[in-house]
Amino acid sequence: MPERPETIPISHLARAAYCPRQLYYARRDDDFEPPARVAAVRDLAFAYEDLRTTSDEALADRPIEVSPATYRANLAVLAEREDYDALVDPGVRDAFLRGRDCHGIAHKLLGVAPDPDDSVTEASAETPPPTPTIVSPGTPPPRGVWEPQRVRAVAVAKALSWEYRRPIPRALVEYPTHGIVRTVRLTTRNKSAYRRVLWTVRSMSGVPARTDETSKCDACEYRETCGTKTRSLKTLLGLG
Template identity: 50%
Template sequence: MHSFSDLALAVYCPRKLYYRREDDRDVPADVERRRALAFEYGTLLDADDALLRSHPIAVSPDEFRTNLSHARGRLERWSEIAEPPHRDVLLTGRECRGIAHKLLEGPPAPSIVSAGRPPENGVWEPQSVRAVAAAKALAWERSTPVETAFVEYPAYGTIRRMDISTRRKALYRRAIRTVEAIDGSPPRLADDGKCTACEYRDRCGVRTRSLRSLLGI
């Protein structure tokens, strides 16, 4: 049984997944603090600058309020997102299991909360795979189709609705194959930007190059 987080890491970097499996570390405190913002939207939406700056937001107070206001106006299920009927729900499907940070009802839909930065449009592939995994597990438990999911980037006040499309399902299937194929350490990435901030960089042995060296300066 694969975990949602393993599938997300398999898309991001299989080698990082290999090291993470050997390293039973807790979720960093700063990640937990950022995720906690997803359960305070009602308060934060009307908060003044001083209160917002006391929270781990990643943009200016004005930008944060603007982003969150747009989400409230755009999302039909805003009330459930802001005050979810269920939170931190363990879902177990046919192939994978893991935590949906929020679970909406009528129709059922999972929401995954990310501590990171949102892309300009849509969601990053690791969060897409995680959301599809949660939707599939929820569908398996409820014996009903789950057609949509949400991905939240609360430090930016950004919430994205995503369809469980054929393309996203194919990415999920690729992640399943990657996880099942890992037997020993996967190849290193080739000077990828992902390596710079990776906590396993020293153990992995990937050499990252500065902008000056890449430009031959």
Template identity: 50%
Template sequence: MSRDKVTFTDLATATYCPRQLYYDRREDDREPPPEATVRIELAFRYPELRDLDDAALAAESIDRPPDKYRAALARLTDRADWESLSSPTNTRVLLDGKDARGVAHKILGPIGAAAPRDDEGNPTGDPPVPVVVSPGEPPDQGVWEPQSVKAVAAMHALSWQEGRRIRRALVEYPAHGVVREVSLSVRRSGTYRRVLRSVRDMDGPPARLSGDTKCRECRHRANCGVKTRSLRSLIGL
């Protein structure tokens, strides 16, 4: 079994659909689509977005009406970490952990040489918090499992780099003005390890899904061979 490091993105994709990852890996260009990049960039523009009028805000890639989006950002200002979240010092940080590597869109708190240390060189103070930004919409509560796995990967990688335990991460959904916390737990770590093993063991296309709703928007649908059934066929018409 290969012990190569797995990327955060591959872990998230495999959590969503292992077969999608298999076909992603066969492509030369694996950059995120431009529309996703634009939505991720919203997470770095909160102060600017708060000051836009309705017309200008409506022209942005947000998924809420301007007044509701502005209200969502106003709620974020009540957070104790709002200043760090809205004007982060550490952005797009490459984390290179023991098992996985990838980019944390933000890290709240000092890291590396900037982190305060005691006389023996051990880091002190509150641990830094990695932040993962998603271009999609949040669930009603918590975060989607692919983002949860990605956040756990970021926590483990940052722990490895900083030499201290990181047990908390944030997932941002900036198109909705929503920030959710992910705490490290036995269940989440177990899911992360399971996905990590499955990605490392992948040497061919995983089993096909059968008519799963997530296949409908997949760009690999044509060459994946997944056949979704219509409502008429499902009810026997």
């Protein structure tokens, strides 16, 4: 039986979904450390309920990207979700998942109860499937999620599915700087996008071809090395 390929970091898939050439340079330079502000942004995702009543002055000191009034309005809409209580108080935080093809962190697992020793308790087949979430420190598009985050959400869901041995039909992408949460369903289209990126990463050999979407590269930290005259990987990934 042929040996199964090593699993790929989910963060690498997200970079490759943006631009395979960016992943090449990030690997070359071992450049996977997120900006310092990311930790502060992720903290917002665990404070929604408190932030709903936070003053304008206090909100101004947090890394939100909209006005305090807009932020509270967005959180009011968020509070109407059926899964709001789980988003506010998830069963498991920062769960490391290793699937058949990829591995990485789900920032929250909704619908999962931790064991007393803090390990994840597998949900039974009779209970609704758990929902993984990823937290993006960037700005959401007008609808849906950006392509790198869509691929990342599918990857997290598939890794969780592999561990639980049951289908995971959706994942969530949280944009806490805006107080917005979007759903990514594991549709045929979304799974196909994930598989294309997985194949791209596994087949990379040498420097990938330059992207034709040069608008991605305007603020890219590798633009001088890359040579493409060209919005930033970190911007689209929500890390800028």
